[in-house]
Amino acid sequence: MFVMKVSRVQASMGVQTGLFLFWLHVLCAVVLADVWKVDVEHKMEALVSSCVVLPCKFTYPAQQQPSDRIRAIWHKNKNWDDIIFHRDSTLVEDNFKGRTKLIGSLGSFNCSLEIDEVKNIDNGPFCFRVELETAPKDKYSFVDNCVSITMIEEAPKPNLEAETSVHEGEPAVFKCSVRHTCPTHQPSLSWSHPGKIISSYKSLGHGNWEAESLLTFTPTKEDSHTFVECTIMYHGNVKGEMKASRPVFVKEKATLSHIIIPALSGLGAALLVGVVCFLVVKRYRKRIADLQSGVGMNNAGTGFGDQPFSKARMPSPKSQSKCYTAESYDDDDYTNTADLNLYGNI
């Protein structure tokens, strides 16, 4: 009874602590949202000549303002006057004029910046500055949270995945993909082989994206020992290796003819051998039988030359003629050899 009471008290305390923590969390979230804060990726990669989007979110300690009452500025962190983006383009550094653009809505706390036609000197660091047209004016430069960009001079070739050997008549899937940081102008992927193509792209987080293309086709025998090639086309005049290829080896389907032809030829060969054996055995038997019944022919007929010559005797003309009549024409060779031996030994 006492134990139960204690555990009940503990449980109610647990609930109260949980509630307290929850309200503390809510309070903190409200308070924290009400400060000057920016959320960017400190290190980004960019492909020279293409574009790069620097993700950016910000908060300010004031009521939510509409986009047109928020002045957003991106500048270099060394010199605040080196402006790379400003609504008033006359204030933008010549080198960046026309190349920078805010994407997303300032009214929704989105300060993401697109830099187009990336140059290899666009390394930054770049920092965001916000000016609110409230009264009195509120402004803040987030110089502690800036973005540095690492330049990639040459694009890596696309990543092509495929099975090394595919099966004739069964759909085969090839996947070509590439990672990049230019989501406002997604690269396009194309294929050297016709088929069903599904293209998509997704965010990998931290400003990185992946464009992907899936090619599905049903290989035929003619596709074997060819190459399937994936070609990438970037936004901008990007240098690098744009193609990736994979060899295709097609495993042929076992059709009825693939089974029947070898089976038939095997059967035919076996039959042929059988018939030959049968004939040979039959002939020998007959021959031996004949020789055994013949007069003095047993040694000469079977032994050819290995029997002592003295033992070989001349067959009588009578038995010779009998031999011929008993046997078929085919036996001539054999008989002649035997005769040759016989007569040659004389």
Ligand SMILES: *[C@@H]1O[C@H](CO)[C@@H](O)[C@H](O)[C@H]1NC(C)=O
């Ligand atoms: C900011 O806007 C861009 C463009 O509309 C969008 O892709 C991105 O997801 C937005 N970022 C956030 C944090 O909402």
